[in-house]
Amino acid sequence: MPGRTQNFGANDWVARSRAAVWHPCTQMKQLEAVPPLAIARGEGPWLIDTDGRRYFDAISSWWVNLFGHCNPRINAAITDQLGKIEHVMLAGATHAPVVELSERLGKLTGLGHAFYGSDGASATEIALKMSAHFWRNAGQAEKNGFISLQNGYHGETVGALSVTDIPLFKDTYAPLLRHSVQVPTPDARLAEPGETAEAFALRCADALEAHLAEHAATTAAFIVEPLVQGAAGMAMYHPVYLTRARELCDQYQVHLIADEIAVGFGRTGTLFACEQAGIKPDFICLSKGITGGYLPLSAVLTTDAGYAMFYGDATARGFLHSHSYTGNPLACRAALAVLDIFESDAVIAANRSKSIEFTRLLAEVAAHPRARHFRHRGMIWAFDVADATPGFATRFHLQALAQGVFIRPIGHTVYVMPPYVSTADEMAMLAAAILLALSA
Known part of the structure; x- marks a missing residue:
C-alpha cells in the first residue's frame, strides 16, 4: 500500500495522489486498478x-x-476581485459581492435573505436547522421531524445524511443519524404498466398526504429534489408532484424545502426546477452550478415570514450558525459572473x-x-x-x-x-x- 515514505517522480501525479490524497466517494484500493x-x-x-x-x-x-x-468572463471577475478583497468574515462585516449576489438571487427565486455555506450538504444542514428553529421560535418545538423521498439524496454530513435514503452512503453511519421518514418516490420508472407519470405522481402524493395527516404536529419540513433525484440514477418525475406537495405543506403547516443543489441554474430547462410546477418553496438550497464550477459556495434563501421568525432582541432567537468562509467575495464574484452570462447570453x-x-x-x-x-x-x-x-x-x-x-x-x-x-x-x-x- 502506498506510504508517505515512498519516493515518486516530481510529475508522477497519480502515484503521489494515491499516496497523499484521500479521494471522495472512493474505495482507495480500487485506484490501483483504475487510477484517477x-x-x-x-x-x-x-x-x-x-x-x-x-x-x-x-x-x-x-x-x-x-x-x-x-471561462474568460468568470476568470476576469475573479481576477478583478483578487485585487480588492479575497475574504472577510461576514459576522460584523459585509461587502459588495455578497450584497449584490443576495439581491439578485432574491429577485430570481422570489425569496430573500440569503444565508451562505460552502457546499451542498452545508446548505441542507442550514435549511433543516432553520426549519426546526423556526418552529421552536413559533412556540412549537415539537415540530422537529423531517420527511424526504425514498431514494433521495441531500448530502453526506450527519444532518443531511439523516434525510438521505441511499443505503450505500447511509447504513454505516446509521447510529449517528437522526430518524427521518421517507415517503414513496414519484420516480416515473416505478409507475404501473399503462399508468401515466402524472397519475403515478399524484398517487405518490396521496402517500405524502396520509403521512402529514397523522404526523404534521411533529413535522418541521418536507425536503425534496425537484423533478430529478440525482443519486437515485437521475430519477425523473412529473411536476404535478411538486404542485401537490406545496398544497399539502400549506394545508398541514409544514415547510417545503427545495433542494435545487444539483438541478438549479438551468439543468432541468428552467432556471430553477420549481418553476415548472409553478411553486415557491419555503426554503431553497443552491450550490454546484452557482459559481459555474469555480469555487465552493452554497446558499439558502427563505420567505420573509421565515426570516421574520428569527428577528428580535434575544440572541438565542437568531440563527446561530456559521462557516468561516461564509459569503466569500471571490466565490460571490464568480456567481455574479455566472448570473451575468445567463442574462446576457x-x-x-x-x-x-x-x-x-x-x-x-x-x-x-x-x-x-x-x-x-x-x-x-x-x-x-x-x-x-x-x-x-x-x-x-x-x-x-x-x-x-x-x-x-x-x-x-x-x-x-x-x-x-x-x-x-x-x-x-x-x-x-x-x-x-x-x-x-x-x-x-
Whole structure:
C-alpha cells in the first residue's frame, strides 16, 4: 500500500495522489486498478491530462460546470476581485459581492435573505436547522421531524445524511443519524404498466398526504429534489408532484424545502426546477452550478415570514450558525459572473434549442437494445442498462475514457449532464462514444 515514505517522480501525479490524497466517494484500493486522471488544465467542455490527452467532460465535473473550464468572463471577475478583497468574515462585516449576489438571487427565486455555506450538504444542514428553529421560535418545538423521498439524496454530513435514503452512503453511519421518514418516490420508472407519470405522481402524493395527516404536529419540513433525484440514477418525475406537495405543506403547516443543489441554474430547462410546477418553496438550497464550477459556495434563501421568525432582541432567537468562509467575495464574484452570462447570453432559451437537438443526436442511444427508460429533462439525459452486471459502472467508465469521454455511471444508470457550452459536434461524438461503450 502506498506510504508517505515512498519516493515518486516530481510529475508522477497519480502515484503521489494515491499516496497523499484521500479521494471522495472512493474505495482507495480500487485506484490501483483504475487510477484517477491527472488533469493539467481545461478548455470549455474539455479536460486535458498531463500527457495532453483530451476528455469530454460529460458530467460537468460532478454537475458543477455550466459554461466550460477556464471561462474568460468568470476568470476576469475573479481576477478583478483578487485585487480588492479575497475574504472577510461576514459576522460584523459585509461587502459588495455578497450584497449584490443576495439581491439578485432574491429577485430570481422570489425569496430573500440569503444565508451562505460552502457546499451542498452545508446548505441542507442550514435549511433543516432553520426549519426546526423556526418552529421552536413559533412556540412549537415539537415540530422537529423531517420527511424526504425514498431514494433521495441531500448530502453526506450527519444532518443531511439523516434525510438521505441511499443505503450505500447511509447504513454505516446509521447510529449517528437522526430518524427521518421517507415517503414513496414519484420516480416515473416505478409507475404501473399503462399508468401515466402524472397519475403515478399524484398517487405518490396521496402517500405524502396520509403521512402529514397523522404526523404534521411533529413535522418541521418536507425536503425534496425537484423533478430529478440525482443519486437515485437521475430519477425523473412529473411536476404535478411538486404542485401537490406545496398544497399539502400549506394545508398541514409544514415547510417545503427545495433542494435545487444539483438541478438549479438551468439543468432541468428552467432556471430553477420549481418553476415548472409553478411553486415557491419555503426554503431553497443552491450550490454546484452557482459559481459555474469555480469555487465552493452554497446558499439558502427563505420567505420573509421565515426570516421574520428569527428577528428580535434575544440572541438565542437568531440563527446561530456559521462557516468561516461564509459569503466569500471571490466565490460571490464568480456567481455574479455566472448570473451575468445567463442574462446576457439568454442561456435558458439557448438551452431549450440545444436540448431538442442533443436529444435527437442521442436517438440511437435511446434505441439501443441494452437501453431502458431513456429519459430527458432540460440538459440532463439518462438511461438504464438492462443487463448490467457487477462492475458495469467501472467498465463503462474505462471504455468511455478510451473514446475520450469522462463519464461515470451511477450503478446501472448512464447519464449525461454536459456543460452548456457543448456543441452539436461534441454531443455527436459523445453519442458515438456511448454506443461503442455499450457494445464493448
